[in-house]
Amino acid sequence: MAVKTIREALNEAMIEEMQQDPNIFLMGEEVAEYNGAYKVSKGMLDKFGPKRVIDSPISEGGFAGLGVGAAMAGLRPIIEMMTWNFGIQAFDQIINHAAKMNYMSGGQFPMPIVFRGPNGAAHMLSAQHSQNVDPMLCNVPGLKVVSISTPSDAKGLLKSAIRDDNPVIFLESEMMYGFKGEVPDGEHVIPLGKGEVKHEGHDVTVITWGKILHKAMKAVEVLEEEGISVELVDPRTLVPLDEEIIFNSVRKTHRVVIFEENWPFASVGSQISDRIQSECFDELDAPIARVSQQPVPVPYAENLEEVALPSKEELIEAVKKVCYRN
């Protein structure tokens, strides 16, 4: 095991896969000569040359669509969105074309393409640079959606995403690229659709993913000091969702808090909540609690942004509530 940043883990995943398959290429804004807006593609131009690591114009819909067409013709594109906020420009290509091509062609055109980039709020980037796209894209049949939180997951899941013959939405975070953690040496692949218990506990299940999993870990420390044992479940892949790992934890703890950086209406958390009440109704000792971000555009001012986003304190309060401890 070596300690690596998420940035390095993603970089390694792409390089290893590109070394194995000449049909993989990386395209996006600033991915080549600039070495990536967040340096995720550092060194890749030198290694693979301009044929396979390509700086795109600022045309998200255009180069996402280029990826779709290239995938139809037998290539395996990795399309980097400088952020998913800009990726919204490409939603027509992602939703109407990448997600539907195999279906509406009766299975003739698999779509081996990865759309990846940072998702969600960073810090004081204001409303148009703080969007979470996971609920919107999880809603679309035909897309797989991955949300990473650790270097190990970043590498193992990106390798699986690149090998998958379906379109995969791969959600990262600007705030996490420098996060460090152990990554297994050698070939390291994590299958899509497999969650992980990030912290074992027995009193309450907290389901969370992506960047705010780290916020949840801090809440866990506080709660455990107060005598509440928390099981932290990270689905890692939102579509397909590892329901079993969630249900198993619920059957163990009987209490659930869903902690997500999404707006609450029709979110990923609301779907998970529905699946739990449907499959584990008799197991629940308290109503499922959800901690989401405020249903407002993310504001700029530091204090307002903090209020708008889900906090460690809100999670602690919600956990205590489902444990009837406040």
Next chain:
Amino acid sequence: MMPKTDSKSNANSPDKLAMYKEMLFYRRFEERANLAYTKQKFSGFLHLHIGQEAVCVGVQHALEEQDYLISAYRSHTQAIAKGIPAEQVLSELFGKVTGCSRGKGGSMHMFSKEKRFFGGHGIVGAQAPIAVGGAFAIKYKEEAAVMVCYLGDAAMNQGQVFEAMNMAATWSLPVLFVIENNQYGMGTDISRTTSVDHLYKRALGFDMAHSQVDGMNCVTVYEHMKPTIDKMRVDREPHLVEVLTYRYKGHSVSDPATYRTKEEVQEYQQRDPITQLGALLVKESLASEDELKAWDKEAKEQVKAAERVADAAPKPPQDEVCKHVFV
């Protein structure tokens, strides 16, 4: 079920007999599709290509088997021209599992991976970036093929098309943008929504090769496309060609086309591509009037035969609904 060609021609001279029979077949195919729709054999949208046959046939004769093609939602005839059997296109219209998209695409979404037909697409202009992606793959894999991207006139005001053309021109990708200018984006005269008087001028903004051709004459279309495409095979540069054409029917079958005059339609019908080429065949003694009539009968019979196949074909089994969402 395709019309059989019984004449051979030199590599660079148009096979007029084949062109004539193909256009005739496509006309009769679309008329039959229209009839089947009115008989409620199927539903949904139906965009007919009647009047625009010369474009499809003229382009196809300039292509080779390895070339790729992508189009919008008025593309039954282009799908057949690219090699999808007519009965599979009709079966698709009828929502049958034997359709070229297993009954899951319908009128707007004909596909054939084998024939390199990258689909009919229902979002105006969105096929343009996909076409550029196909051309990117051609260059990446060093294939000799070209990519043909059909677009309607109204697609020329769609942002994605601008993005696609910029990438094609910047990166020298072999994609031929064929703008079928039938003058109307649904019911809106293109002059009311477009800043340029000729759509080929859009290419100027990308420093892209461009041209314009009369789309009512199949031989003219072919004679324009053949050298254009041959040049692209060598220089691997994109090209935009505006083809001036006309649709006789409304935008879709639900459109009575009251936004234009009968006189305007008649004016184009006087230059009908099939009639024009038929007259030329007779004039050049390549065919007699009787033969033209016999071929018309033959085309109608071929379409009817395709329809019988489609009629008899099974619907998709119920479990097909969940197949192909993921691989």
